[in-house]
Amino acid sequence: MRTIEQPVGTHLAMEVHDLRKVFRKREGLRGKIREEWALKGVxxxxxxxxxxxxxxxxxxxKSTLIRILSTxxxxxxxxxxxxxxxxxxxxxxxxxxxGRVSVDAAFYKKLSARENLLYxxxxxxxxxxxxxxxxxxILERLGIxxxxxxxxxxxxxxxxQQKIAITRALLINPPLLLLDEPTTGLDPKSRRDVQGFLEDLRAREGTTILLTTHDMAEAERxxxxxxxxxxxxxxxxxxxxALKAQAGTEDLEGAFIALTGEDMAKDEEETV
Structure with missing residues (x-):
């Protein structure tokens, strides 16, 4: 559950209607082209x-959606x-x-944090x-x-490195922040640092945030x-x-399984 109550405006910062994306892949050198719909009308x-x-x-x-919104x-x-x-x-x-932060943020790894950010x-x-x-x-608030x-x-x-990516995204003080699994692969302390910073950012700046994640606790917090x-x-x-009530479950994971028919944990285990 959210620990900080934040004011939410009445105006819309983002409107997505019937968004669709298909990827076409050829099977072999001369095979048929196969279509894979990543988004089917979101x-x-x-x-x-x-x-x-x-x-x-x-x-x-999730990531396809963020990439579209990120242009x-x-x-x-x-x-x-x-x-x-x-x-x-x-x-x-x-x-x-x-502002955009992804799970696979790209940097010039030979350069310092300072040089990357100034670039x-x-x-x-x-x-x-x-x-x-x-x-x-920003870095000091993130614990670096x-x-x-x-x-x-x-x-x-x-x-x-992920904290550097967040800092880079915030240099322009963006009114809208797109976060694509920003804490995936982080240790527990770094995850808490990032989550706490995002709560504080929204409290101070009123930033609108779109977050994609497969972490139930993070989404709920x-x-x-x-x-x-x-x-x-x-x-x-x-x-x-509301989602838990709709599904008749006590936790968000149970609600997700009940409403989608998919097991998030099973999917993650199979992709490791």
């Missing part, structure tokens, strides 16, 4: 200042409006307003000195000591509403308590 909305979590197993379409993929159907702008028509404007700042046209000060403040700021990324742990994504479809959504 619709939902997120209000300003709200944290909305999409829960689903691997292969459910990294083009959809094959549907409509998306974020912050009053449309995709793909306004993607250039949106890129300057969105990102240059791409956004930010002033280097002010950016460095802001980056240090200032003395590590000059260390190469390749010498940092997975958890520390951070989100106002949760959507269950399975097989490229949004099969249910609501507060954690």
């Amino acid at each position: 619709s939902f909305d997120v209000r300003e200042g709200e944290t909305y979590a999409l829960l689903g197993p691997n292969g459910s379409g 990294l993929l083009l959809p094959d159907g549907g409509e998306v409006r974020m912050l009053g702008l449309r995709l793909p028509q306004d993607e250039t404007k949106l890129r300057r307003l969105l 990102a700042a240059q791409l956004y046209g930010l002033e280097p000195r002010a950016t460095e000060t802001k980056a240090m403040e 000591e200032s003395r590590r700021f000059g260390d190469p990324l390749e010498e940092m742990s997975r958890g520390m 951070l989100s106002d509403r949760i959507g269950f994504l399975a097989g490229g479809l949004l099969v249910a959504e609501g507060t954690a308590e």
